[in-house]
Amino acid sequence: xxxxxxxxxxxxxxxxxxxxxxxxxxxxxxxxxxxxxxxxxxxxxxxxxxxxxxxxxxxxxxxxxxxxxxxxxxxxxxxxxxxxxxxxxxxxxxxxxxxxxxxxxxxxxxxxxxxxxxxxxxxxxxxxxxxxxxxxxxxxxxxxxxxxxxxxxxxxxxxxxxxxxxxxxxxxxxxxxxxxxxxxxxxxxxxxxxxxxxxxxxxxxxxxxxxxxxxxxxxxxxxxxxxxxxxxxxxxxxxxxxxxxxxxxxxxxxxxxxxxxxxxxxxxxxxxxxxx
Amino acid sequence: xxxxxxxxxxxxxxxxxxxxxxxxxxxxxxxxxxxxxxxxxxxxxxxxxxxxxxxxxxxxxxxxxxxxxxxxxxxxxxxxxxxxxxxxxxxxxxxxxxxxxxxxxxxxxxxxxxxxxxxxxxxxxxxxxxxxxxxxxxxxxxxxxxxxxxxxxxxxxxxxxxxxxxxxxxxxxxxxxxxxxxxxxxxxxxxxxxxxxxxxxxxxxxxxxxxxxxxxxxxxxxxxxxxxxxxxxxxxxxx
Numbered sequence: 209x210x211x212x213x214x215x216x217x218x219x220x221x222x223x224x225x226x227x228x229x230x231x232x233x234x235x236x237x238x239x240x241x242x243x244x245x246x247x248x249x250x251x252x253x254x255x256x257x258x259x260x261x262x263x264x265x266x267x268x269x270x271x272x273x274x275x276x277x278x279x280x281x282x283x284x285x286x287x288x289x290x291x292x293x294x295x296x297x298x299x300x301x302x303x304x305x306x307x308x309x310x311x312x313x314x315x316x317x318x319x320x321x322x323x324x325x326x327x328x329x330x331x332x333x334x335x336x337x338x339x340x341x342x343x344x345x346x347x348x349x350x351x352x353x354x355x356x357x358x359x360x361x362x363x364x365x366x367x368x369x370x371x372x373x374x375x376x377x378x379x380x381x382x383x384x385x386x387x388x389x390x391x392x393x394x395x396x397x398x399x400x401x402x403x404x405x406x407x408x409x410x411x412x413x414x415x416x417x418x419x420x421x422x423x424x425x426x427x428x429x430x431x432x433x434x435x436x437x438x439x440x441x442x443x444x445x446x447x448x449x450x451x452x453x454x455x456x457x458x459x460x461x462x463x464x465x466x467x468x469x470x471x472x473x474x475x476x477x478x479x480x481x482x483x484x
Numbered sequence: 485x486x487x488x489x490x491x492x493x494x495x496x497x498x499x500x501x502x503x504x505x506x507x508x509x510x511x512x513x514x515x516x517x518x519x520x521x522x523x524x525x526x527x528x529x530x531x532x533x534x535x536x537x538x539x540x541x542x543x544x545x546x547x548x549x550x551x552x553x554x555x556x557x558x559x560x561x562x563x564x565x566x567x568x569x570x571x572x573x574x575x576x577x578x579x580x581x582x583x584x585x586x587x588x589x590x591x592x593x594x595x596x597x598x599x600x601x602x603x604x605x606x607x608x609x610x611x612x613x614x615x616x617x618x619x620x621x622x623x624x625x626x627x628x629x630x631x632x633x634x635x636x637x638x639x640x641x642x643x644x645x646x647x648x649x650x651x652x653x654x655x656x657x658x659x660x661x662x663x664x665x666x667x668x669x670x671x672x673x674x675x676x677x678x679x680x681x682x683x684x685x686x687x688x689x690x691x692x693x694x695x696x697x698x699x700x701x702x703x704x705x706x707x708x709x710x711x712x713x714x715x716x717x718x719x720x721x722x723x
Contacts, residue, residue, distance in 0.1 A: 370531075371567075374531045375572075376572075376583070378560065378564040378639075379558075379583050379584035379633070380637060381586070382556070382587075385586075389583075390572060393574045394572075
């Protein structure tokens with residue numbers, strides 16, 4: 209009976225109702241892939257904006273990821289071990305950049321680091337100009353992408369059974385030792401998948417970068433911005449860059465799906481979690 | 485070695501106020517679910533800080549509310565085997581057992597630490613499990629490995645939270661005699677939470693009965709059985 213309900217939705221089988229959405233997600237990608245011949249792609253890749261944008265995107269997104277992991281891991285660990293009330297408040301703040309439009313975040317970053325911004329005077333006195341620089345690209349990517357890593361790492365840390373940590377402590381480990389030798393390896397798969405999602409988000413960042421860092425070739429013109437620029441002059445270049453991004457996204461997603469196999473020993477027993 | 489624990493603390497809805505003491509002979513803590521037995525064990529291990537009281541192990545003071553002494557878990561010398569055993573799932577049996585030596589003998593090469601762990605596993609007749617992963621162990625095997633891991637660092641005190649509860653009747657019988665032999669010959673003081681009167685008989689343990697965060701009865705098996713303080717004790721001993 210239940211099986212029947214799951215397979216039918218009104219007069220048509222459920223699969224038919226599910227098709228439009230699936231097609232809407234798939235068809236544009238298929239269209240993109242079919243829009244250029246290999247020679248078109250090759251020509252597009254010869255466009256002078258292609259390589260600098262590819263290099264800048266690779267460089268900035270990896271630096272962003274490094275910043276996100278180094279600064280986000282302590283925050284995620286703190287959130288996992290905080291009281292439920294503290295966690296609720298901080299989770300709300302951390303998740304804000306996901307729901308705020310990237311363009312708004314770009315303006316917010318300008319209001320913080322711009323000449324007239326909140327911290328503008330401090331940076332100016334140090335002779336550092338952040339807006340419209342590569343640092344601005346990295347800052348924009350960190351702000352929009354960090355929540356994905358922090359969310360995932362916090363969940364992974366919360367799944368670590370606190371008894372593991374207490375046993376590690378009674379076996380002579382200080383809090384840092386218990387974290388590094390027990391919590392970190394157990395949470396690693398969740399941290400890696402969060403880092404991958406975060407990196408993908410940083411790589412695709414457009415709105416905040418455009419407003420906060422501008423669209424300067426070799427300095428702030430990352431691949432999404434290069435697509436935007438190329439659309440005005442050479443659509444083949446735009447398609448070539450887009451296909452590179454699609455390929456990266458596909459490899460990343462495939463890698464994430466294979467992730468649980470990385471350390472099968474940890475998957476079954478790491479349960480209990482910091483639920484309080 | 486004599487030990488004493490006076491603990492007062494408030495943890496969520498549980499108000500704990502207990503006083504326990506003992507010597508090398510195993511001590512058992514019994515009581516209904518939610519009476520605070522695991523909290524007592526965790527407080528002794530250093531996971532919870534009581535608001536008042538003291539914990540003394542021979543001459544050592546692990547906690548003293550008045551003098552503001554509170555030793556961190558890593559320097560207490562407590563061997564803790566929680567319910568479910570908490571074997572580290574990312575380490576194999578040998579690395580689980582040698583884990584405590586990482587901090588205790590940081591300058592010893594890991595091979596040598598593993599060798600020491602293997603010797604202990606041999607002594608406890610479970611060296612054949614050395615290369616297995618916790619996931620692949622039966623309940624009884626997990627229990628032996630968890631005990632070996634706790635004993636590896638030669639603790640001054642053993643805290644065992646329902647060490648036999650997850651096992652089927654046959655394995656439980658075998659491990660009960662194994663555990664009692666080990667605890668009695670080891671002379672390390674121990675506090676064992678149990679739900680089974682047979683465990684207490686096998687260990688010849690002195691008993692503390694807990695209810696709602698308080699000790700409601702204490703004594704030897706005979707004393708407790710003679711005058712059960714409540715229905716729980718009467719049922720526990722099938723009286």
